[in-house]
Amino acid sequence: MSQEEGRAHRPKRTIMNVFAIFAARVTDALVRLYPSVSQEALARIVVEPPRDAGHGDLSTNAAMLVARPLGRNPREVALALVEHFRADADVAAVEVAGPGFINFRLATPIWHAALRSVAERGGDYGRSDVGRGERVNVEYVSANPTGPMHVGHTRGAVFGDALASLMAFSGYEVTREYYINDAGSQIDTLARSTLLRYREALGESIEIPSGFYPGDYLIPVGRALAGEFGETLRAMPEAEALPLVKDRALAAMMDLIRADLAKLNIHHDVFFSERQLHGPGGDVELTLNWLREQGMVYQGRLEPPKGKTPDEWEDREQTLFRATQYGDDIDRPLVKSNGQYTYFAADIAYHRNKYLRGFNHMVNVLGADHSGYVKRLEAAVNAISHGEAEIDVRICQLVRLMKNGEPFKMSKRSGDLVTLADVVEEVGSDAVRFMLLYRRNDAAMDFDFAVVKEQSRDNPVFYVQYAHARTYSIFRKVAEEMPALDASAAALAEADLSRLASEADLELIRALAQWPRIVASAASAHEPHRVAFYLYELAAAFHGFWAKGNQDVALRFVNADDSKLTLARLALVAAVRQVLVNGLSLLGVSAPEELS
RNA sequence: GACCCCGUAGCUCAGCAGGAUAGAGCGCAGGAUUCCUAAUCCUGAGGCCGCGCGUUCGAAUCGCGCCGGGGUCACCA
Structure with missing residues (x-):
């Protein structure tokens, strides 16, 4: 960030994350104004676009958060900050609003600098180091190898894949892993x-x-x-x-x-066989010995669950892992009545193996039928790493397959299972992926073939892809109408962006400037759907700009009698395309040059 | 009985490490194309954010208790 700051007065200034820069400036200002301000309060400061654009470009809650611990009035702190920022050349207007919000309106050049950085960074625009190079193991799919994949697996597959891409883009060193349950x-x-x-x-x-x-x-x-x-x-x-x-x-x-x-264009780095954990001297044995040494294992009896008494409950003494010490509800058996290890015993060994391979961060993507397994896994990882490793278990809720509102059977027992291949063949990989990612993973969803197949407004993937295709049609149009105009990337880099001064231009640039903070927050929250929603919004902003050209000739992308303006607009269009490409590629969705 | 997810517009869903007047799509009503793809855009109607209590400057967002829907519940994987 300081690097970017240092270039503040160079002619070709570029800025990737406006919001992060202002968060840093606000924090610095507070430290200068109030040396006793607590780090804790500073950490909670948010700089974001206000919901109501009428309030400005950026808004921060800093004064309200900091005031109380300082024993001051929020407005007093806010006014001091406002005074400070009046000297900032990037700030066109700044004021206190409501209970102590500070609203900034930024000078136009900073937006142009933000726009310039899109082209400058290209496919890396939005890349960040929030992961600080730390290694993370993302385990997903892990379907039992007893048959082809069915639709139930698809959501987790797509989610895990997109999350892995997102984290890799955000500075994590990611390993995509598949656990083969080949021992049962x-x-x-x-x-x-x-x-x-x-x-x-x-x-x-x-x-x-x-x-x-x-x-x-x-x-x-x-x-x-x-x-x-x-x-x-x-x-x-x-x-x-x-x-x-x-x-x-x-x-x-x-x-x-x-x-x-x-x-679905999903590829794992590691296929880890459960079988290799078993056998004499194997990881399961080693891990159980280790757990015993740590006093995490004991012989004991379990109470049968209340309310639902299993038919063949056999009250016996068994080998139990002290999961309750690590937050689970009950202690968990490690050995079956036939003397074999339980699945969970092998899974503890597996996660210890991950930890010993150097993963302090783990993400497991599991289906809804495993929701009861989450605490157990967390307890296991906690225990085997003495609290050093963390695991985030993301549960993908059920997908109800529908066809024209009618539910579809997809149970493996009934013969008529719907396979993943069926679904992809019927609606295409792009639509499947986008549709599944256009929803939070922890909410159940309906997946209606008829709707997803239809290339209509009901279907967000086509809306976004259409926006991307439109960027190409604009360039085709230019080549046709202004054959003399050099619209190469090099020429666009020299475009006079100050021509992008209308509210419509700035609105679109602001949408582009959001991308770095959206993608970073999606990565740290492990929520790829935020990317999908952002892309939809960016596409909407772009389509909206397009339509304004119908009303107002000055707002068209292509103006045959003003090549300078056209060039600047093309730079804007190219930036929109770049961000759409970057986002779609994280989601694993293609970005076609035209829709047929 | 316990645990986990969900409950926001007629429908499908965003928003939830607390923030200003709660959003989008579909559907409904109306409008926009001599011009870059109308696969698009614009306008409008539509809300006790499941209910109650609490935490505080401020709650859709956090806590507790209910209600409703889904999932799971030793020795399967």
């Missing part, structure tokens, strides 16, 4: 189901018993086994054949899942 009994079921398909491929007529996976997707796996092994597997005892089948079935399922994810 369902994998045995998968192997048995595949074995049936293998026998089928050899000509047997088979029936899939209930409790097995009936899906057609195992047929090719069975065929491949027949090709590889011929009759050999059939001749073996099942116990011998199953491990061979298991490995191949698993590999096939993961290929399937990776292919599904690729349809």
Whole structure:
């Protein structure tokens, strides 16, 4: 920031985050005026655009926050700040309003400097260091490798992917990770189901018993086994054949899942196998020993849950993790009655593994059916890191699939599951992604095929993409009408931005200037939907500007008789395009040059 | 019985590390194109922010208690 400050009087000044700069100036001023002001109060200061544009460009609550601890009157503090900022060349007007807000109207050149920085930083405009280079592990999808992905997984997949991009853009060193649950009994079921398909491929007529996976997707796996092994597997005892089948079935399922994810342009850095945690000397064993040494494990009994008594409740002594010491509601079993480790035991080991790999920040994206698991995970991470690591578990609520208002079944038990691939094929990756990200992750949502497919105003993705396409059509128009005009990036960089002086111009520039603070706040709050909403608003501002050209020729982007103005407007259009591209790319949505 | 999410315009949802007169889209009523894509724009109507109490200069936002909807609840993953 001081770097940018230092350039205050150079002719080609650029400023990326106006709001951050003024927050710093306000803080500095307060420290100078009131040396005893507390850091705590300063940290809560917000500089943001006021809701009502009539109040100015920027507004801060600084005086109201600081006054009380200083034993002063908010208006008195505000007036002192106002006095201070009258000397600031970037401030055109500053005043106290309401209970002690300070409203700034900024001098036009600072907005032009903000606009210039969009082109200067290009794809990096909005990039920040809020993550300070810290490593974060974002675990998402982690669907069981027993079949293709269904729609239920899609939301978490898209959310996790966008969040990872967002955090990477905001200065975190991000690892995208997928935890393969390949150690449980369902994998045995998968192997048995595949074995049936293998026998089928050899000509047997088979029936899939209930409790097995009936899906057609195992047929090719069975065929491949027949090709590889011929009759050999059939001749073996099942116990011998199953491990061979298991490995191949698993590999096939993961290929399937990776292919599904690729349809949404989702790629992980690490696929972490649960199986590698098990076995003698494995992480689970090591972790349990460690937990025992720490006194975090004991033998004890659990009360059955009230209200809902499980049918086969067996009151027995078991190995428990002291989760309650770390904020959970009850202590959690680590060993099943058959002597195997619980899923949770392996998960503790897995998260300790993450921690030992150097991740002090972890994000897990889970489905709504795991909401009861959150406290347990938090407790585990707290325990294994002695409070040094933090985990944020983001729950993606249910997506109700609809078609013209009619609910769609998507249960895995009933045969008619809707797969992720079906959805992407039907509505396209862009629409799926944007629609899912245009909603907070923790609110349940309806996803109506008919609406999402329709390229209409109901569908925000097309609205935003259309804005992007419009930036191209403007440049096409210029090439046609003003062939002599050099509209290259180099020429735009030299444009006389002072020509962008109308309220409409400044309004659009202010919208662009918001991007850095929006993206930074979205990253630190782990809320990608803020990006989607911002893009919608930016698109609206741009469409609105466009329409003003219909009323007022002076507000058109292309003015054949004023090449200087046209050039400045093109610089503005290029900046809008840049921000749309930056935002859409974080969301994993394409930015087409035209909509067909 | 316990825990987690949600409750804001007719509908779908933003806004919630407290801030000024609570927003958008759809729908409804009306308007805009000799001109860069009308896949757009403009205007209007429409609100006890589920209810109550509390915290304070100030609450849709924070706390407690209700009500309603969804999810979950040893040894599945």
